[in-house]
Amino acid sequence: MASAGPWEPFDIDTALERVRSAIQGYAAAAMFELAERGHASLFEQLVACLLSIRTRDEVSLPVSLQLLARAATPEAMRRLGPERIEALIRPVTFPEPKARTIHALATRTVEAFGGALPADARVLRSLHGVGPKCAHLALGVACGQEYISVDIHVHRVTNRWGYVHARTPERTLDALEAKLPRRHWVELNRLLVPFGKHVCTGTRPHCATCPVRAMCPRVGV
Ligand code: SF4
Numbered sequence: 188m189a190s191a192g193p194w195e196p197f198d199i200d201t202a203l204e205r206v207r208s209a210i211q212g213y214a215a216a217a218m219f220e221l222a223e224r225g226h227a228s229l230f231e232q233l234v235a236c237l238l239s240i241r242t243r244d245e246v247s248l249p250v251s252l253q254l255l256a257r258a259a260t261p262e263a264m265r266r267l268g269p270e271r272i273e274a275l276i277r278p279v280t281f282p283e284p285k286a287r288t289i290h291a292l293a294t295r296t297v298e299a300f301g302g303a304l305p306a307d308a309r310v311l312r313s314l315h316g317v318g319p320k321c322a323h324l325a326l327g328v329a330c331g332q333e334y335i336s337v338d339i340h341v342h343r344v345t346n347r348w349g350y351v352h353a354r355t356p357e358r359t360l361d362a363l364e365a366k367l368p369r370r371h372w373v374e375l376n377r378l379l380v381p382f383g384k385h386v387c388t389g390t391r392p393h394c395a396t397c398p399v400r401a402m403c404p405r406v407g408v
Contacts, residue, residue, distance in 0.1 A: 195402040197348060203371060205398035206378045209386060216380035217244040217251065222328050226255050229304045229329040230296060233311065234264070234289055236321035242279040244380075250276050254289075261302050264293035288316035306330045319360060327373035335363050336376040340383025347387060349404045 195201075214220065221227070221235050234255065239247040254275045258264040264272070273286035292314055296304050304311065306329075311322035323334035335341075341363075342356040351362035367375065386393050392408060394400055 192400065193402045193404050197350065197402045197404070199350060199367065199371065202348065202350075202399050202402060203374070203378055206382045209398045210378060210381040213381040213385050214244070216377055217248040218324055218328050219377050220244075220248060221251055221255075224252070226251070226259065227329055228259070229306060229325055230261050230264075230293075231255055231259055232325035232329045233292065233304065233317065233321060236324055237285055237288055237292070237316060238276060238279050240285075240321075241281070244384075246278050250279050258293075261293040261296035261304070264289065265297050285316075291315055292317070306332065308332075308334065320356070324376060327376070331373070333369050333372045335360060335367065335372045337363065338376065338380065339389075340387075341376055341379045343389060344379045344383050344387045347392070347403065347406050347408060348399070349406045352406075 215223070217239055218232055218235055221231065226232070226235065235247070235251040238251050238254070242250075254272065257275060258267045258272075267290075269286045269290040272289055273282050276282050276286060276289075279285060295314065296302060306326060308319075308322050308326055311317050311325065312319060320336050320338055324336035326332040327334045327336060337356045337360040339356065342353070342359045345351050345359060345363065346353060351359050351366065353359040353362050363375070383389075386397055387399075392405075394403070394405060394408065397403065
């Protein structure tokens with residue numbers, strides 16, 4: 188009977204290199220896909236991340252594209268108003284509160300920041316409805332700032348690897364900030380979201396064909 192492994196010591200550089208190869212052919216995480224389609228401003232990335240909360244990329248991506256086609260700037264979004272925003276984003280979860288949050292974000296950006304969001308994590312995290320996941324991801328994708336964004340996929344995979352041992356995404360973020368080499372901070376989310384959706388899935392992960400299997404202790408699987 189084959190050993191349950193792991194057979195190789197875990198190495199984060201090697202693991203991420205294997206993940207990088209494995210996810211080719213899968214759709215990119217929504218925020219990175221949006222940036223590639225020209226919606227790469229800090230405001231657009233933050234709006235898209237708010238829309239993606241508790242909503243699958245397959246739903247939030249087309250909704251983001253539809254909304255941003257109508258209003259890509261804070262001023263245009265402010266003028267659109269919460270009711271019309273809600274009508275455009277109805278397929279995502281919680282459209283009414285999300286519309287109010289997005290409209291308030293646009294209004295604050297125009298009135299307090301002269302129409303341009305500051306590229307500052309503390310300022311972004313102080314805005315209503317914006318948590319560390321969205322602030323960090325938007326700053327990473329839009330501004331190239333080195334931040335780690337931990338969603339449920341990043342949390343699950345890094346804990347199964349035994350790379351961190353944390354009960355919540357917030358604790359995983361703290362642990363990763365203390366351990367992960369900075370060169371991987373922005374890319375981690377881009378790699379582990381599709382990997383978590385298609386390989387290291389929440390239920391029945393595809394360990395038998397996983398490229399990281401040889402070094403993965405499969406914690407909790
Ligand atoms: S799919 Fe299995 S072997 Fe691969 S990373 Fe996830 S738990 Fe580890």
